[in-house]
Amino acid sequence: MTDIFGRVLPRRTARAPKPPRERTWKHLPPLLRLLILTQLAFNIGFFAVLPFMAEHLGTAIGMAGWMVGLVLGLRTFSQQGLFAVGGWLVDRYGVRPVVLSGCVLRIAGFGWLGYAEATWSVIGAVLLIGFAAALFSPAVESEAARQAVVWEEEGHGPRTRVLALFSAAGQAGAFLGPLLGGLLLAVDFRTACLAGAGVFALVLAGHARLMPRHIPGRVHIRGRVGLRVMLRNRRFLALCCAYGAYLLAYNQLYLALPDEVERATGSQTSLSWLFALSSLLVVCAQLPVTRWAGDRLGLRRSMATGLLLVAAGFTVVAVARPAEWTGLAGLLPAAGYVVLLTLGQMLLVPAARALVPDLAEDGRLGLYTGTLSSVSGLIVLAGSSATGALLDLDLPSAVPWLALAAVPLLAVGLLPRGSDAAHGAHRGSSR
Template identity: 65%
Template sequence: MTVQPERVRAGAARSALTPYLRLLTVTQFAFNVGFYAVLPYLAAHLGDGLGMAGWLVGLVLGLRTFSQQGLFVVGGALTDRYGPRPVVLAGCVLRIAGFCWLALAGSTATVIGAVVLIGFAAALFSPAVESETARAAVAHEAGTGTPRAQVLAVFSAAGQAGAFLGPLLGTLLLFLGGGFTAACLAGALVFIGVLAGHARLMPHRPRTTTREPGRGRFPREVFANRPFLVLCLAYSTYLLSYNQLYLALPVEVERVTGSQSAIGGLFALSSLLVVGAQLPLTRWSAHRIAPRTALVAGLAVVSAGFAAVPLAPGGPAGLLPAATFVVLLTLGQMLLIPAARGLVPDLVDDHRLGLATGALSSVSGLAVLVGSAATGTLLGTPGPVLWTALAAVPLAGAALALALPRGGLARVPEGTGTD
């Protein structure tokens, strides 16, 4: 079938991101550049630079994670109450203050205060931006027919691009002799730019929320919503699986190479895969399979990644099992994340979207906290036992996801010419 140029241009114009969606996407990119310019070097700074004991380094890093993931639900609730603009701006201000404080912190108490402030800033910023992106993607889908998952894939790819470039920025600053302090100040500078951009461009009230009389304070629409809780549990199995990049993968790499020096290259491989393949993969899946199917398939691919480790050949190709795991985990992630985020607006009321977006991360973070302790006990078991047990986790999530509403395919805009 030949598509007329005029129809192609019309379809492209309808599917192009709105200025507001572009702002949110660039925000996600800048957020990760600033964040990952600092985070990869924090543990080394605490241990080598400040002389903290290993257990204390772990405690500090754990507090940062808890103050971020665990409090996403707070940021989501505040977004529903006050709108995204003040929550995003407050998150930027706190992140700037936290990075500046961390650059100067020299004692255990000041370091803990700085990292908790940095984590809480993200707990405000991220749910506001993510829920607003989901809402804008749904509106864009209704107006243009562009599948929401396709829009959310652009958002995810921008975040991964930032996660890839951020460590390079931090490494450059360290190489130039600026040290950890320079990386922190560079991260603060990035967030000053994000703050200025949102203060100028983010609408004061991009949406209107009508509060129905008689609603209780307890948000039953979210926490008593069985399909949403099923989504949270299924998504939790993915996050627990993703966490194995920091637990099981280093063990495997050290087993086959004698060191963990190849970890950085495997992480770069994952980020480059997302940057290069996220958009075409999501464009394909959004037009051909339902969101629930994409979520189930993504979890199944993640499970296959674990199962492949004891099956892939070792020997001269020692890193092949680890690389196979990273590739399949990343492919599964690219399928399931846009699908999961795109399902949230269909499962909860619009006026609770911020809370639901935050709850998705907080519930999953709690599951990871509990599940990581359990999976950590398996690290000393034989490889086939370890990787088979880990493969069962996302497989269980895929089975859970089958209980979700199937949903339908998004309407393909006329003139996009999928054939």
């Protein structure tokens, strides 16, 4: 080939076409599909009841506001605070018996709550409901992470794609659950509780039939040495603190955001639409975002970028607060915060879950997965109290939101170094 002057031009080599992307779900083994569908069902059953519990306790049962808060706090403590215990039980006894036990307790707890009228009875029911999750959630989450590593090692693609599907399924359940519960409330709260119990009965039956009694590669560990070694694992504890900072920021959907929405519109009616926006973003965009991050970012950079996006969300509201916009215009900063927080969540959560198998000891993945949630929950508990006090102070309107933006920014420095190298050279802790 020559140009207009007769000179020979070098031949262009055709670019090799990119291999077609595999559909992740299509290539998943049956066990991973079961775990992902389980996460969807868990959240449908749970969120069919939880969003309506406070109103039921306050109106139908007549509890004082402080008692309603105490009951909800006890549920959170019995769940999040005991995740490490549930994870230890998974390592010792295996996934199947712990999941089945948790489902039985959740069915009993929802049934009990539907008929509970006395305060002591309600407290007993919510403690049972919380402890049930402390059993089955670490079991399902740790096995999903372990299977995602196996899937990656077999050459199917990054483990984060599997964990992104897991997160999207959970968010879809959190979106569908309140819709189901709202329909059932047309009958009464007891019907919603019994329907939630019915969902967990289906999960129980499915796992009793489909969950293997022995999962290849999963070793049952005995002894107590794991806790001591874990507490000396600085990189894992740094991950817990960084993840806890994210969860504290995410918890502002229930603390700072309602305050902002009420300031802008005079009521909290628009809050449900903002929650729906967050859920739909995760359901629709989680997989594309994870695929993009897997192509361009490592695990640590994905978490760092996610934390920066969360900080940017708080900053948007802080910048807009002095203008004191109201009405639809006043909702725009809140919507910006929700969108940026959700984008950060989509980058951060799969990456954090993907890092845990690389930081855990052999056979201790359940303990580490549960401890990640327990430590993060303690950070949220302490941080939420401080945030509530900050919002009550007579400060310039932007200051609380700037202080909240500083939390994820500081957490970027806590992220464990060398995470991406560890991701590329898995130590075998989850084989």
